[in-house]
Amino acid sequence: MGETGEIGETGTSHARPTIYDVARVAGVAPSTVSRAFSRPGRVNAETAERIRRVAHELGYRTSPIGRGLPDGRTALLAIVVADLTNPFFFEIIRSAEKTAIDSGYTLLVVDAHESGGAERRALERTLPLVEGVVLATSRLSDSAIRAVAKQRPTVVMNRVVTDVPSVITDNAQGMRRAVEHLAGLGHTRLTYLAGPEASWADGMRWRAFREATQELGLRARRLGPFAPTLAGGLSAAQALTTHSATATVAYNDLVAIGAMRGLTRLGVDIPREVSVVGFDNIFGSDFCTPPLTTVAAPLRHFGTFAVQRLLNQLRNPSPTLSPALSVPALLPAKLVERGSTARRG
Amino acid sequence: MGETGEIGETGTSHARPTIYDVARVAGVAPSTVSRAFSRPGRVNAETAERIRRVAHELGYRTSPIGRGLPDGRTALLAIVVADLTNPFFFEIIRSAEKTAIDSGYTLLVVDAHESGGAERRALERTLPLVEGVVLATSRLSDSAIRAVAKQRPTVVMNRVVTDVPSVITDNAQGMRRAVEHLAGLGHTRLTYLAGPEASWADGMRWRAFREATQELGLRARRLGPFAPTLAGGLSAAQALTTHSATATVAYNDLVAIGAMRGLTRLGVDIPREVSVVGFDNIFGSDFCTPPLTTVAAPLRHFGTFAVQRLLNQLRNPSPTLSPALSVPALLPAKLVERGSTARRG
DNA sequence: GCCTGCCCGGCAAGAGGTGGCAACACCTTG
DNA sequence: CAAGGTGTTGCCACCTCTTGCCGGGCAGGC
Numbered sequence: 115m116g117e118t119g120e121i122g123e124t125g126t127s128h129a130r131p132t133i134y135d136v137a138r139v140a141g142v143a144p145s146t147v148s149r150a151f152s153r154p155g156r157v158n159a160e161t162a163e164r165i166r167r168v169a170h171e172l173g174y175r176t177s178p179i180g181r182g183l184p185d186g187r188t189a190l191l192a193i194v195v196a197d198l199t200n201p202f203f204f205e206i207i208r209s210a211e212k213t214a215i216d217s218g219y220t221l222l223v224v225d226a227h228e229s230g231g232a233e234r235r236a237l238e239r240t241l242p243l244v245e246g247v248v249l250a251t252s253r254l255s256d257s258a259i260r261a262v263a264k265q266r267p268t269v270v271m272n273r274v275v276t277d278v279p280s281v282i283t284d285n286a287q288g289m290r291r292a293v294e295h296l297a298g299l300g301h302t303r304l305t306y307l308a309g310p311e312a313s314w315a316d317g318m319r320w321r322a323f324r325e326a327t328q329e330l331g332l333r334a335r336r337l338g339p340f341a342p343t344l345a346g347g348l349s350a351a352q353a354l355t356t357h358s359a360t361a362t363v364a365y366n367d368l369v370a371i372g373a374m375r376g377l378t379r380l381g382v383d384i385p386r387e388v389s390v391v392g393f394d395n396i397f398g399s400d401f402c403t404p405p406l407t408t409v410a411a412p413l414r415h416f417g418t419f420a421v422q423r424l425l426n427q428l429r430n431p432s433p434t435l436s437p438a439l440s441v442p443a444l445l446p447a448k449l450v451e452r453g454s455t456a457r458r459g
Numbered sequence: 460m461g462e463t464g465e466i467g468e469t470g471t472s473h474a475r476p477t478i479y480d481v482a483r484v485a486g487v488a489p490s491t492v493s494r495a496f497s498r499p500g501r502v503n504a505e506t507a508e509r510i511r512r513v514a515h516e517l518g519y520r521t522s523p524i525g526r527g528l529p530d531g532r533t534a535l536l537a538i539v540v541a542d543l544t545n546p547f548f549f550e551i552i553r554s555a556e557k558t559a560i561d562s563g564y565t566l567l568v569v570d571a572h573e574s575g576g577a578e579r580r581a582l583e584r585t586l587p588l589v590e591g592v593v594l595a596t597s598r599l600s601d602s603a604i605r606a607v608a609k610q611r612p613t614v615v616m617n618r619v620v621t622d623v624p625s626v627i628t629d630n631a632q633g634m635r636r637a638v639e640h641l642a643g644l645g646h647t648r649l650t651y652l653a654g655p656e657a658s659w660a661d662g663m664r665w666r667a668f669r670e671a672t673q674e675l676g677l678r679a680r681r682l683g684p685f686a687p688t689l690a691g692g693l694s695a696a697q698a699l700t701t702h703s704a705t706a707t708v709a710y711n712d713l714v715a716i717g718a719m720r721g722l723t724r725l726g727v728d729i730p731r732e733v734s735v736v737g738f739d740n741i742f743g744s745d746f747c748t749p750p751l752t753t754v755a756a757p758l759r760h761f762g763t764f765a766v767q768r769l770l771n772q773l774r775n776p777s778p779t780l781s782p783a784l785s786v787p788a789l790l791p792a793k794l795v796e797r798g799s800t801a802r803r804g
Numbered sequence: 805g806c807c808t809g810c811c812c813g814g815c816a817a818g819a820g821g822t823g824g825c826a827a828c829a830c831c832t833t834g
Numbered sequence: 835c836a837a838g839g840t841g842t843t844g845c846c847a848c849c850t851c852t853t854g855c856c857g858g859g860c861a862g863g864c
Contacts, residue, residue, distance in 0.1 A: 130587070130610075132849090132850060132851085133850070133851065134785065134850080142813075142814090143813065143814045143815080144813080144814095144850090144851080145813075145814065145816095145852080145853080146813055146814075146849090147851095148852060148853085149812095149813085149853090150855095152851085152852070153852095153853090155811080156811095157771060157812070158810080158811080158812060158813085161812085163815085175583075175587055176850090176851075177525055177587060177849095177850060177851075178587050178588050179527050179533065179587075179850070179851090180528070180529060180819095180848090180849075180850030180851040180852085181850080181852080182524050182819090182851090183524060183525070183819045183820070183821095183849095183850070183851065183852080184519060184818070184819050184851065184852045184853075185819080185853095186524075187525065187850075190588075198543075198552065198553075198568070199546070199549040200547070202543070204543070204544040205544065206542075207570070208570070208572075211570065215584075220584045220585065220588075222567055222568075223567075223570075224567045225552070225553070225556065225568075238520070239560075239565045240565065242475070242520060242522055242523050242524070243523055243524070243535075244499070247841095251821085265475070271854055272548075304765070333863085344746060375746065397544060398689075401720065403748065408811090411828085423687075427793075455859055477820055477821085478820070478821065479820080479821095487843075487844085488821080488843065488844045488845075489820090489821080489841090489843075489844095490821090490822075490843080490844065490845080490846090491843060492821095493820090493822060493823090494822085494823090494843090495820060497821090497822075497823095498822095498823090501841070501842085502843080503841085503843085505841060506842080506843085519819085522819095522820055522821070523820075524820070524821085525819075525820030525821035526820080526821055526822080527821085527824090527849090528820070528821060528822080528848090528849045528850070529817090529821070529823080529848080529849045530822080530849075531850095575824090650810045666847065773817090
């Protein structure tokens with residue numbers, strides 16, 4: 115348990131001692147051993163101490179499988195991410211993991227490979243194991259998500275599904291900041307590089323883009339959809355050059371970075387000729403050339419928040435969604451100004 | 460099961476039907492239901508068909524927890540990676556996952572956060588759940604790894620630990636190719652940018668570097684250690700400029716890319732003034748400017764191979780390591796020549 | 805001194821499956 | 835027609851841990 119805790123004790127083979135072994139050695143009933151661990155206070159302090167000592171000597175660890183049997187408690191949560199290799203999820207996963215661990219849960223990371231089918235299959239395998247699940251940027255249909263939520267407490271991220279708790283970035287606010295920033299630099303014709311059609315966030319961002327440009331009296335255009343990857347951004351660059359855009363906001367940072375690469379390759383100077391704004395402030399967006407101006411999503415809070423909501427549901431299970439949970443948690447976004455935007459040349 | 464398989468059927472609450480429910484409706488004993496699923500052929504074809512139909516109607520899925528009870532089979536494997544955000548692991552994770560799924564296992568991805576302590580704690584939580592584990596680039600001590608291997612079938616990756624099966628790149632061969640390549644371009648003084656001291660792979664690479672340079676009559680120097688990250692590479696760039704190197708081989712691609720960024724920032728032209736070679740051929744090494752020349756590790760085969768070795772151990776459990784497993788699997792490396800190396804200027 | 809009540813530990817019943825063993829039906833075969 | 839074989843299914847014990855219930859022992863109060 116402490117800093118010196120060994121991972122493996124003496125054990126010869128791959129067999130682990132059970133409460134029965136501990137009970138026998140300690141001279142008590144198995145149930146007492148069980149209580150000594152799961153019901154602190156329910157058992158005499160001295161007895162408990164003796165049991166703990168014996169258990170440690172034997173290298174006993176309570177088996178998650180046995181424990182989970184009676185009431186289904188596995189102390190496992192899952193987070194399903196659209197793409198494990200997308201830096202957008204890095205901070206989310208880490209913060210979610212930390213929050214889960216701090217509450218005594220283990221977080222399973224599940225990769226959906228940007229595919230609804232793979233996501234469904236993965237959930238099929240994982241769902242029976244876990245007590246709750248976070249769906250981060252799911253490609254599932256609303257009804258499929260509700261079906262999941264019926265089986266296990268669920269929180270969706272970056273999306274709103276009726277009757278399912280959710281955590282989202284304030285896309286509208288973030289997009290408005292981006293558009294205002296570009297307007298302030300003198301740009302009047304803005305282009306939005308769209309993400310996947312199935313993406314809820316893309317819809318929100320495009321809508322906010324249109325509204326913000328309209329209010330500020332700017333010309334708005336939409337290109338896409340593009341895959342939410344570097345490759346997607348690369349092809350977006352191609353499309354961009356055929357139109358004379360001076361400023362563009364991309365669905366996300368990956369698309370933005372891909373577009374910058376593509377434009378540079380085509381001889382377009384960024385930001386002198388074209389300003390580019392991304393979305394999400396992923397790991398790496400400050401390393402690229404030029405460093406990307408982007409709408410920063412509170413990635414760290416995202417994971418934490420989502421898991422906390424999940425834990426809340428686990429702690430007070432109620433058949434109907436409590437009012438506090440039925441309204442999506444809106445996390446604020448801010449604009450990070452870096453080198454990819456400049457005054458209209 | 461088929462393409463139309465729903466995730467959730469009718470279920471009102473978070474409760475799932477059991478074999479008992481299926482048995483009651485189908486008019487058979489629970490054990491027959493069990494056998495219908497786990498022992499094909501052991502039960503009459505018609506009966507099995509009826510059971511399957513009823514099970515489907517009821518939305519029954521066999522519970523992994525209950526199934527694992529008698530013999531500890533959870534159908535879960537784990538892969539522990541040093542750093543989930545390191546692209547080096549992307550392909551490895553994906554291929555490992557695929558191999559696991561194809562054999563009916565689910566793969567848990569565990570992040571060790573580049574820290575031995577975190578790795579130990581994560582293993583402590585995970586190990587009791589899984590049937591076997593792949594340690595990818597572990598920061599644990601040899602004895603800690605052997606302790607893990609004592610508890611569960613284990614395969615280590617990128618490292619050799621006595622008595623534990625392993626899968627490694629042919630570092631020596633790869634490094635030799637890199638050095639020959641640079642020598643062929645006229646470079647005579649080479650620098651190696653070292654990775655973490657605790658890294659087994661770093662030791663191998665440095666040794667191979669020294670040997671190869673010596674045989675070819677080149678001057679070799681070592682700088683570091685640096686963190687195996689972009690940031691580590693950035694600081695390496697600093698160190699590089701103080702020495703007049705014309706060619707450098709980095710511990711891995713991340714360090715190489717970071718070093719290129721740092722050098723470029725310092726006004727050094729790559730590859731005209733300095734040639735840079737990376738290691739691993741990670742996702743993204745072809746996107747950076749200039750595209751990185753690197754020693755390609757067979758990442759995809761890595762994951763597949765490791766999991767296959769694990770599955771072998773699971774299928775024929777033997778107290779002593781079979782001879783075939785006790786020798787590390789050497790996966791060949793090749794050099795991918797891209798834009799970051801050039802004839803000595 | 806006895807009753808009450810509390811503390812603590814034990815017994816046994818699950819929880820959802822698996823698998824050994826045996827029963828049973830039915831079909832061959834002598 | 836009886837004996838033996840085969841194929842299918844049911845019964846029950848078991849895996850590991852939790853938990854409701856019960857009873858023994860002890861202390862305190864009258």
